[in-house]
Amino acid sequence: MTVSTDSWTEQMRRGGLELAILLAVAPGTRYGLEIIRHLQELTDLVVTEGTIYPILGRLTRDGWLQAEWQASAAHPRKYYRLTSQGRRRLRLMVDEWRTFAAKIDRLVDAADKGATHEPL
Amino acid sequence: MNLSDDGESRIRGYLFMLESSLRTFLKRDVVADAVREVESHIRERVRDTQPMPNERDALNRLLDAIGPPHRLARAYSAELAADEAVSSGRLWQTARAVFALALNTTEGFAVGVALLCGYLLAASCLLVALAKPIFPDNVGIRWVNGEFRGAGWELFLEPGTVVTHGWWVMAVCAVVGSLLLWLTHRGTRRYLRRVSERRLRAAFGH
Numbered sequence: 083m084t085v086s087t088d089s090w091t092e093q094m095r096r097g098g099l100e101l102a103i104l105l106a107v108a109p110g111t112r113y114g115l116e117i118i119r120h121l122q123e124l125t126d127l128v129v130t131e132g133t134i135y136p137i138l139g140r141l142t143r144d145g146w147l148q149a150e151w152q153a154s155a156a157h158p159r160k161y162y163r164l165t166s167q168g169r170r171r172l173r174l175m176v177d178e179w180r181t182f183a184a185k186i187d188r189l190v191d192a193a194d195k196g197a198t199h200e201p202l
Numbered sequence: 203m204n205l206s207d208d209g210e211s212r213i214r215g216y217l218f219m220l221e222s223s224l225r226t227f228l229k230r231d232v233v234a235d236a237v238r239e240v241e242s243h244i245r246e247r248v249r250d251t252q253p254m255p256n257e258r259d260a261l262n263r264l265l266d267a268i269g270p271p272h273r274l275a276r277a278y279s280a281e282l283a284a285d286e287a288v289s290s291g292r293l294w295q296t297a298r299a300v301f302a303l304a305l306n307t308t309e310g311f312a313v314g315v316a317l318l319c320g321y322l323l324a325a326s327c328l329l330v331a332l333a334k335p336i337f338p339d340n341v342g343i344r345w346v347n348g349e350f351r352g353a354g355w356e357l358f359l360e361p362g363t364v365v366t367h368g369w370w371v372m373a374v375c376a377v378v379g380s381l382l383l384w385l386t387h388r389g390t391r392r393y394l395r396r397v398s399e400r401r402l403r404a405a406f407g408h
Contacts, residue, residue: 113242114239114242114243115242115243115246115247131243131267131268131269132240132268132269132273132274132277133269133277135236135239135240135243135274135278136236136274136277136278139232139235139236139278151238156245156246156249157241157242157245157246158238158242159242159246160235160238160239160242
């Protein structure tokens with residue numbers, strides 16, 4: 083993979099990370115490390131673990147997430163959950179994502195069909 | 203994994219570095235909450251790590267996964283400082299946000315330099331205006347033997363210098379300085395609002 087392709091992949095991952103975080107907390111409350119583990123199990127979106135916390139902080143400030151400290155056996159954990167505003171935003175983002183992905187898929191299919199050499 | 207005293211010191215050192223870096227950009231309560239959350243993350247990772255013969259290596263790997271404290275602090279600052287400055291409008295938070303953006307992005311650096319020039323030029327004009335009542339003979343348009351030598355404030359005048367139109371220069375500098383200050387500050391706030399809005403638009407894909 084070339085350097086420019088690496089950069090493109092990185093940009094795409096970063097763009098999708100915010101949506102991925104919101105999707106991770108959509109089913110219920112989760113704390114930071116739980117979100118990271120969930121993303122690592124299903125995807126490879128997380129570049130460094132530290133990336134998640136500033137984004138979680140901002141999403142909370144924007145009113146899309148609500149954070150609450152809860153005491154646990156070992157140490158306190160900060161749990162996040164979607165607010166009603168966050169849920170509305172998430173629905174919008176998912177719709178946008180699906181529309182965009184469908185458009186790109188159509189382009190890939192068209193490029194495949196029209197390919198004179200080997201398919202993509 | 204149970205940590206030794208050295209391991210504990212390493213974690214405390216990391217958190218101390220993170221706290222110090224975050225304090226450059228963010229409010230005290232935001233910093234305390236962020237550090238507490240990162241500490242919670244580290245403690246849980248340590249608890250889940252199998253005991254290893256080389257604790258130092260295990261801890262290094264764990265902290266590497268989070269990233270160096272200064273990089274983590276920069277990520278926090280980029281995410282929060284611009285929004286904070288836009289919502290509060292306070293001079294200190296605005297300066298902090300511009301500084302954070304200048305450190306993080308090429309565009310931020312270019313805008314930061316331009317804004318710094320604007321503020322310095324405005325401050326210079328206002329300083330000339332303020333100097334007139336204190337040094338009435340040193341502010342104005344300077345002539346030597348009828349030859350124009352410059353305008354503004356000159357503390358040490360060369361022999362034979364005649365200073366004219368001092369009050370006019372003061373008035374012009376006061377107006378130009380105030381206008382420049384207002385325009386630069388307006389530009390700063392508009393830039394920060396644009397950064398904030400761009401981030402929100404990017405999140406929704408609009």
